[in-house]
Structures are given as C-alpha cells and as structure tokens.
Amino acid sequence: MRRPRGEPDSRAPRPTERVTYAGPGESCFPSDGPLLCALEQERRSRLPPKPPTPHQPATHGGQRLEMALSCPHFLRYPRQHLIRSLAEARAEDLTPHVMVLLAQHLARHRLREPQLLEAIAHFLVVEEAQLNSKVVQKLVLPFGRLNYLPQEQQFLPCLERILAREAGVAPLATVNILMSLCQLQCLPLRALQFVFSPSFINHISGTPPSLIVRRYLSLLDTAVELELPGYRGPRLPQRQRVPVFPQPLITDRARCKYSHKDIVAEGLRQLLGEEKYRRDLTVPPGYCTDFLLCVGSSGAVLPVRTQDPFLPYPPRSCQQGHADSKPTTQDSTQRVVLMLRERWHFCRDGRVLLGSRALRERHLGLMGYQLLPLPFEELESQRGLPQLKSYLRQKLQALGLRWGPEGG
Structure with missing residues (x-):
C-alpha cells in the first residue's frame, strides 16, 4: 500500500537515531535490542559449563555431583556424569544433603541405576547413627519407586533399627519408609505392629498429615492381608480405613x-x-x-x-x-x-x-x-x-x- 504524497514514512529513521546496516552474516536487528539480548541469553544457557579459569579453583567430585543434581536441565547431566562425579567424590563430600539430592534425582527421572542406588544404600548403612527418619525417608524413596532391592546386606536390618529408634518421632516419615519397603515386599513385622497400635493411630488423628497417613496405613493393611498370612499383630481398625488409590495416579x-x-x-x-x-x-x-x-x-x-x-x-x-x-x-x-x-x-x-x-x-x-x-x-x-x-x-x-x- 502506497503512502499519500507528502506524508512522512513511519519506517524512516528519526534524525536523532543512529542506524547501522547489517553486513553479510549479521542480524538486521540492533545488537543491543531486546530480541537479540533474549536470544543471546538463551544461547548461553544451552552452552555446557565453562572449564575453571586459573582464578577459580577446580571443583572436586562432590561439588560437581551437587552442581549436576541441582541443575534443572536433567539431560545435560546423563547418568555417566553422575557416576563419574560420585566415584571421584571424597568421603567427606558425600553429605546427607548431597545423597538426598541424588536419591530425589533418581526417583524423579525414573533412573534405575544400580551403581548409584548401591552407593545410597551403603551411605545409609555407614551413616545410620547420624541419620534421622526424615532424611532416611528421602534416601529410601528411590528403592521403592524404582522397584530395586539393593545388594547391601545391612540395608534392611539398618532400616529396621532406624524405625525402632525413630518411629514415634516422625509419624509421616515412618509410614513413608514403610511404603517404600511395602513396594519391595520387605515389611518389618515389628514396625507394622507399632504403626497399627492404638497409641500410634491416636497420635496421628487430627494432625495435618492424618489423611495421607491413614491412606498409607490402609495400603499397608492391604499388604498385610494379602502378602503376610502369618501376621498376628494389630491391624488397622475398619473405621480408620480409606480407599487406597481411588482414582488414576x-x-x-x-x-x-x-x-x-x-x-x-x-x-x-x-x-x-x-x-x-x-x-x-x-x-x-x-x-x-x-x-x-x-x-x-x-x-x-x-x-x-x-x-x-x-x-x-x-x-x-x-x-x-x-x-x-x-x-x-x-x-x-x-x-x-x-x-x-x-x-x-x-x-x-x-x-x-x-x-x-x-x-x-x-x-x-x-x-x-x-x-x-x-x-x-x-x-x-x-x-x-x-x-x-x-x-x-x-x-x-x-x-x-x-x-x-x-x-x-
């Protein structure tokens, strides 16, 4: 469409604007414009991390592992990277925080990687005395979700001891641990007797996590009914039972x-x-x-x-x-x-x-x-x-x- 004769062209540069023309292979947008700034920022986010400069100390295995696990872009750090970082980490670098990040990473992305899962199981056994049930529930989560029973022989005895020590401290963490063991078909009878006891059920009644705990206890009661015919301990009262998975997951x-x-x-x-x-x-x-x-x-x-x-x-x-x-x-x-x-x-x-x-x-x-x-x-x-x-x-x-x- 032609503009009327004598009307200024709105596309023409103003007298105060400085115009640069793109050369071969260059963008026709201003280099400091919002579009190119956004594209440059996206390009940088896709680049792999830069190697450490002489002014920055090199990161060791534990730091690299934590950096990889804290990054939201999972595909940038495949499992081989995690295994190598874990192998190069020093013993003092493998803190509960790092191992919880690793456990959550495996569970979230459905990564059934035996080397990493065995490392978590070994860490749990070695650090048993220093771990409370709230940390243990996060470390145990990937084993039940990924249907993986570790070869670590002390894994189950260690969890039984932790449950016996911590069961009355954190009710939700206790049933979360039992849920993971239920998926592995490794329910400890002593812990079941505790969570089905009237004192435990009365303790959780009326608390904020009451409904989710009752749902987990209902599932555990179902597992006892179907998978443990020899169990003779207390069971969940009928009035406390709720549907287990009443709708699609x-x-x-x-x-x-x-x-x-x-x-x-x-x-x-x-x-x-x-x-x-x-x-x-x-x-x-x-x-x-x-x-x-x-x-x-x-x-x-x-x-x-x-x-x-x-x-x-x-x-x-x-x-x-x-x-x-x-x-x-x-x-x-x-x-x-x-x-x-x-x-x-x-x-x-x-x-x-x-x-x-x-x-x-x-x-x-x-x-x-x-x-x-x-x-x-x-x-x-x-x-x-x-x-x-x-x-x-x-x-x-x-x-x-x-x-x-x-x-x-």
Missing part, C-alpha cells in the same frame, strides 16, 4: 494426552459394546482399574450391569493362612482387568515396572482378578482403530473370551 492424569486409554476404550466399545466393560472402576479396597470385564463360566463376556463387578475383600481363600492359596468366589463369574502399561509406568530405559504399578498389579492378582497387560510397545505398533480392534480381539480370545451372538 497423578502421573496418568498429567500425561493423559499421551495415554492410549481413550483409543482402547473406543476399541472395546466397538468390539464388545458399552455395556460389557467398565472404565476407571475403583474396586475394594480402593484400587482404580483401567478396564474391567465380567466373564461367565463359558467364556462369554457378560453385561457389567447384570453382574457384581467387585470381588469380595478380604478375599476368601481355599486354604486359610496358606500363602499360595487362590481366592475363591461364591459365583463362577470371572473378573478380567485390562492393565495399560504406558511408557511412564516403567523405569527409564528398562522393562521394570515402577514400584507403585507393580504393587497394584500384584495386589489385584492376589485378590482374584485376572490381569491382561497391554504393553505400550504393542499399543504403539497398531496403526489406526481397525488394527487396534484386531489386536484387542486376539488378546481377549487368547484368554478364551467370547462375545456377540455366540458369546452371550
């Missing part, structure tokens, strides 16, 4: 747009019909399931509305008190739970389920639900809904399930 809700749940739901709807499955159903004692089907004795998939989708809890066992006994029900209806195994349900770069996921699947199996895992590799290989429906059909038929006119 936080990570699943945060990554819902990357999940396969919606497309699997659509595949089941077209394959079975809406009345023959339930999505995100919470079953007693409070575990949220991805998809649940009710199956008759003939293998027919039944409408869920005509069946009780819940198995009784506590389960009735064929042989009371026998660890290998399978739960039985009064009816012959089988409950099949389809479990989505997304990428973030595993430790990074591995095939080990995270502790919380493994615990949920283990408990659902012990309660009598038949599990049908749907791994993310198989789901990602399906190209479109028709292929996914064929995949689900093969999975269900492999279990002997039938539907439609011949399946009821």
Whole structure:
C-alpha cells in the first residue's frame, strides 16, 4: 500500500537515531535490542559449563555431583556424569544433603541405576547413627519407586533399627519408609505392629498429615492381608480405613494426552459394546482399574450391569493362612482387568515396572482378578482403530473370551 504524497514514512529513521546496516552474516536487528539480548541469553544457557579459569579453583567430585543434581536441565547431566562425579567424590563430600539430592534425582527421572542406588544404600548403612527418619525417608524413596532391592546386606536390618529408634518421632516419615519397603515386599513385622497400635493411630488423628497417613496405613493393611498370612499383630481398625488409590495416579492424569486409554476404550466399545466393560472402576479396597470385564463360566463376556463387578475383600481363600492359596468366589463369574502399561509406568530405559504399578498389579492378582497387560510397545505398533480392534480381539480370545451372538 502506497503512502499519500507528502506524508512522512513511519519506517524512516528519526534524525536523532543512529542506524547501522547489517553486513553479510549479521542480524538486521540492533545488537543491543531486546530480541537479540533474549536470544543471546538463551544461547548461553544451552552452552555446557565453562572449564575453571586459573582464578577459580577446580571443583572436586562432590561439588560437581551437587552442581549436576541441582541443575534443572536433567539431560545435560546423563547418568555417566553422575557416576563419574560420585566415584571421584571424597568421603567427606558425600553429605546427607548431597545423597538426598541424588536419591530425589533418581526417583524423579525414573533412573534405575544400580551403581548409584548401591552407593545410597551403603551411605545409609555407614551413616545410620547420624541419620534421622526424615532424611532416611528421602534416601529410601528411590528403592521403592524404582522397584530395586539393593545388594547391601545391612540395608534392611539398618532400616529396621532406624524405625525402632525413630518411629514415634516422625509419624509421616515412618509410614513413608514403610511404603517404600511395602513396594519391595520387605515389611518389618515389628514396625507394622507399632504403626497399627492404638497409641500410634491416636497420635496421628487430627494432625495435618492424618489423611495421607491413614491412606498409607490402609495400603499397608492391604499388604498385610494379602502378602503376610502369618501376621498376628494389630491391624488397622475398619473405621480408620480409606480407599487406597481411588482414582488414576497423578502421573496418568498429567500425561493423559499421551495415554492410549481413550483409543482402547473406543476399541472395546466397538468390539464388545458399552455395556460389557467398565472404565476407571475403583474396586475394594480402593484400587482404580483401567478396564474391567465380567466373564461367565463359558467364556462369554457378560453385561457389567447384570453382574457384581467387585470381588469380595478380604478375599476368601481355599486354604486359610496358606500363602499360595487362590481366592475363591461364591459365583463362577470371572473378573478380567485390562492393565495399560504406558511408557511412564516403567523405569527409564528398562522393562521394570515402577514400584507403585507393580504393587497394584500384584495386589489385584492376589485378590482374584485376572490381569491382561497391554504393553505400550504393542499399543504403539497398531496403526489406526481397525488394527487396534484386531489386536484387542486376539488378546481377549487368547484368554478364551467370547462375545456377540455366540458369546452371550
């Protein structure tokens, strides 16, 4: 659009402005303008750290480790960097603060690195007398989350001694430690008897962490019911129990747009019909399931509305008190739970389920639900809904399930 004759050009420089013209390869923006300043700042943030100058003393392994762990950009410091920094650190540099940073780093990024985890376990054993339960809960966190039981032989005895010494001091830290051990299937009986005692429960009632402690105690009580048939100590009173995981986990809700749940739901709807499955159903004692089907004795998939989708809890066992006994029900209806195994349900770069996921699947199996895992590799290989429906059909038929006119 042409400007009217005689009107000044707004793009023309003012008399007081100094204009420089860009040469070959240079920007046409002012060198001190806000855009180039922002780009330069971003460029510097992407550069690796500069080597120490003669005026700055070289950092030792402990300092490098702490600097790496304190940096929010995880990918800049891969695990090899952490292992090398830890190996070069002096004994006096490995303080509780540094080791807690390392433990939190591994847990946050799902890094199941044995060398680093063993170093944390060894530190915990060596420094046992100087550590309180609030620090220990942070050091133990990655072991339960990453489903890793260290080879350090004194790891479990050390935690039992710390729990015996500190259990009455910090209730939330105590149950946090027990939660990590629960994921590892290593619950100490003496500590369980303490947290289920009336004095401990009365002590935490009415306190700010009361609800979260009751949720953890409810999960621990479930683990005692399902995994420790020989336990004869106190249990959590019925009035104190709350649902364990009544809704999808936080990570699943945060990554819902990357999940396969919606497309699997659509595949089941077209394959079975809406009345023959339930999505995100919470079953007693409070575990949220991805998809649940009710199956008759003939293998027919039944409408869920005509069946009780819940198995009784506590389960009735064929042989009371026998660890290998399978739960039985009064009816012959089988409950099949389809479990989505997304990428973030595993430790990074591995095939080990995270502790919380493994615990949920283990408990659902012990309660009598038949599990049908749907791994993310198989789901990602399906190209479109028709292929996914064929995949689900093969999975269900492999279990002997039938539907439609011949399946009821």
